[in-house]
Amino acid sequence: MRADTLVALDSDGTVLDTMGPKQHRFLQPMLADALGMGPLREAYFACADFVNLRSAARGITRFNAILLALTLFNRHPDVRAAGFPPFDLTDLRAFVASGLPQSDAALGGWLRDHPSPFLETLRAWGRAVNAAILASGLRFDPFPGVPETLAALHARSAVAVVSQSPAAVLRQDWDAHGLLRFVDDLAGQERGVKAVQLRSAAEGFAPGRVLMVGDAYGDLQAAQALGCPFFPILPGREADSWRELAEEAYPAFLEGRYDPAPRLAAFTHALPPPDSPPWEAGAVTNRGPRD
Numbered sequence: 001m002r003a004d005t006l007v008a009l010d011s012d013g014t015v016l017d018t019m020g021p022k023q024h025r026f027l028q029p030m031l032a033d034a035l036g037m038g039p040l041r042e043a044y045f046a047c048a049d050f051v052n053l054r055s056a057a058r059g060i061t062r063f064n065a066i067l068l069a070l071t072l073f074n075r076h077p078d079v080r081a082a083g084f085p086p087f088d089l090t091d092l093r094a095f096v097a098s099g100l101p102q103s104d105a106a107l108g109g110w111l112r113d114h115p116s117p118f119l120e121t122l123r124a125w126g127r128a129v130n131a132a133i134l135a136s137g138l139r140f141d142p143f144p145g146v147p148e149t150l151a152a153l154h155a156r157s158a159v160a161v162v163s164q165s166p167a168a169v170l171r172q173d174w175d176a177h178g179l180l181r182f183v184d185d186l187a188g189q190e191r192g193v194k195a196v197q198l199r200s201a202a203e204g205f206a207p208g209r210v211l212m213v214g215d216a217y218g219d220l221q222a223a224q225a226l227g228c229p230f231f232p233i234l235p236g237r238e239a240d241s242w243r244e245l246a247e248e249a250y251p252a253f254l255e256g257r258y259d260p261a262p263r264l265a266a267f268t269h270a271l272p273p274p275d276s277p278p279w280e281a282g283a284v285t286n287r288g289p290r291d
Contacts, residue, residue, distance in 0.1 A: 003158045005254060006205045008198050010214035011163040013059060014233045015150075016173055018140040019215075023052055025138075026129050031066065034125045035087070043079050047072040050277045057274035058235065059216025061102030061164050061189070062126060067092050068274050077279065091116035102164070103189040104130070130166055139176045143233075145242035150182040152246060156254065160185040160201035162194050162212075162222065194222040202226055211253045213245065217271065220264075229253065229260045232267035 013019040028048045032041035048069040051057045057068055067089060073079055074086035094114065100106040104126045111119055153159055159182055163170055167188030174180045187197040202210045212223035215233040223230035231249050233241040252258040 003156065004205070004209055005157040006160060006202055006210045007153045007157045007250070008160045008162050008201055008210065008212045010059065010194075010216065010219045010233075011161055011170055011173065012165055013215040013235065014213060014219070015146055015161075015179070016140045016142050017238070018173065019053055019058075021138070021140060022133065023048060025136075026132050027052075027062070030129055030132065031125055034121055034128075037084075040073075040079055040082060040084055043076045044069065044073050046279070047076060047277065051274050053235070054271070055274040055277075056217050056268075056271040058271055059164070059214070059218045061193075063092065063102045063107070063122065064096050066122065067096050072275075072277055088118065091119050092122065095119060101189065101192045103166075105190065130169060133169055134172060140173050142177055142179065143238040143242055145239060145246060147177065147179065149242055149246040149250075150179060153250065154182040154184075157211075158184045158205075160187065160198075162187050162197040162201060162219075164189045164194065164218070166190065194218050195225040198222045198226050198228075202228070208256070211250070211258070220267070229258055230264070231258075231260065232263055234266060234270055236270070 009015055011018070012022065028045050029041070031048075032044050037044050048065070051069045051072065052065050057065060060068075070087050070089055070092075074089075079086075091114070095107060095110050096102070098110060100110060104123060107119060107123050107126070111123065150159065161170060161174070161183055165173075165188055167186060167190055170186055170188050171180065174183065174186075180186075185201050187201065191197050191200065198210075198212060207227040208229070210226060210228035211231060212219055212226070212228055213231045213233065214220065214222075215235055215238075220230050220232070231245055249258055
């Protein structure tokens with residue numbers, strides 16, 4: 001019998017501990033090389049870490065994240081002191097604002113009508129990143145409690161993955177730990193933004209019978225667009241969050257009594273606005289260890 005409930009899950013930073021490793025091993029150093037940042041790469045790493053891991057922009061699409069991180073980089077005190085020429089972000093800003101899916105394929109289509117050497121560099125970088133991740137064979141571990149909880153979810157609900165990672169990368173990451181057997185639908189960046197992915201996955205389910213689980217504002221916004229409840233996986237408290245999902249939130253959801261409001265306050269407090277990095281407020285920047 002078809003399940004009458006759906007649990008939709010983000011992947012990176014929610015199910016799998018991939019956010020830091022992918023940023024630190026692939027996305028950030030490869031972009032610093034592609035854009036010739038040289039000795040100022042550490043300033044970019046600080047900006048990219050804040051945007052992608054420690055701000056309300058956590059989990060947004062790659063190209064949108066690059067736009068935010070390079071905006072911070074252009075005004076970073078170390079960059080200004082070095083006299084490093086700011087990046088012209090006009091073309092990137094136009095692509096991000098275009099409404100197109102933020103994928104490598106969509107960027108290729110955009111470039112046919114909007115030639116841009118800067119965006120060509122980003123397109124080549126994106127392809128290289130995807131290839132490097134796939135070729136690396138790295139296994140990104142699920143957070144504690146994930147396999148057992150996914151098995152319990154799949155026993156009573158349909159399970160979908162909604163993510164801005166490429167589908168091929170998602171399949172590799174999930175299959176490495178045998179988690180694909182708990183998934184009924186897997187959507188990557190090729191199927192559009194998360195709100196579109198979630199609406200497609202939830203077709204035929206009442207909004208109140210869909211639960212979105214994620215670690216970023218994009219996940220919350222997708223849930224809000226559909227009108228379904230949201231359960232946050234708190235950055236830095238992932239194991240506790242998964243335990244709470246398994247023991248409290250999911251049973252309450254099945255019974256129609258889950259209230260997300262108490263959990264949203266802690267979630268919003270944990271992720272400050274992406275245009276307010278700590279160094280601009282005079283605080284000491286602490287990016288933590290790089291993976």
